[in-house]
Amino acid sequence: MKYIDEFRDGEIAQRLAQRIAAELQPGRRYSFMEFCGGHTHAISRYGIAELLPEAVHMIHGPGCPVCVLPIGRIDQAIDLALNRGAIVCTYGDTMRVPASHSLSLMKAKARGADIRMVYSAADALKVARTHPEREVVFFAIGFETTTPPTALVIQQAAKEDLPNFSVLCCHVLTPAAITHILNSPEVAQYGTVPIDGFVGPAHVSIVIGSAPYEGFAEAYRQPVVIAGFEPLDVMQAILMLVRQVNDGRAVVENEFTRAVTREGNLAAQHIVNDVFEPRDHFEWRGLGEVPHSALKIRPAYARFDAEQRFGLQYQGVPDHKQCDCGAILRGVKRPTDCKLFGTVCTPENPMGSCMVSSEGACAAHYSYGRFRDIPVVAA
């Protein structure tokens, strides 16, 4: 497919790897965090980790909306479907995230809850039109990429004056999370990893543009290179980060110029601003309460806010005691450091959220990398 195949060329990837190796300063280590799960997935799937020189070390970040969704939020959605008689519509990725009482949306569905997987927010609106006698809740998760479609359906519901449709809004914000990794009380608890730069979000940046990272790059002296999700994009971004580190620069650069501008998609931002406003704080799995890191529905659209309509109170729930998702989401631990990894926690039966989405650090390593850990023994 055009604009995909050209950016997956293996020969060029080899050349990029040679170039990266040639530009490294001897004796220096380079640790970069790829914020997005999309990059984590590409690094595992296309073997980028193997192509990179020893001295370049990639740390997986928390940029997977499924992975950072805390148990308490899924409990709310399950409660609406199981005990309040609502039809809950949601994206497929959220279906298997573990919640309280050994439940997930999938298991709640097996118990008779009316939970429906949708491809688009617009499909949830269709369900509401088809079932005027039922309450229909769209359980909305995702970063800035996924927020504009949710804003559009809320505007549409208002236009149609749909009385039975509401949204449980769990949309989160990327720049707040990136800052929080380097600057939060939990750093003391989990420790911190040396990070020399960030591979910045691809599709999030299409919407918000590259400008929102500029304050971060300057304040924390961290280079940020926005990159597409194809393997050559990631490799090129790593090369650009190496060059910034070598030159002692810390600025925002854009590798993904074919889709990302400095301003982003203004039409989408306008729609999002009309419907949503920032929350004071929001709990992230692994990162804890992060100030100004999520969105809520504006009072003008309050009748479509499931939290208000059903009088929901948020109740935080601690993760499984043995689960290391918290430390893994911060890049402090690797998937294989977790006792549960690949034993009781697998993509078929995830215990922690990082094993659920294919973009989660654990699922990516389980699917594409776990055999690398086993030394090859001649027969």
Next chain:
Amino acid sequence: MCLALPARVVTLVDALNAVVDLGGVRKEVSIALTPEAQVGDYVIVHVGHAIGMIDPEEAERTLALFAELGEMNEALAQGAQP
């Protein structure tokens, strides 16, 4: 979750919707977020919505940058063998 793919706009259905072609698969998507999209343009489709446009000139520029790498590496190899 942020999965999105570039697809070519085939026909504009109305002001808010278009049919796109994605490697031979055709699908109607919303273009409410990319009102500037025209037939022949490549849009980036995420959960049934075009969230952005591909700039073909910038894509060419990035690919040209990759092509230059070959020359840089060759120069490097020649430099290592005087």
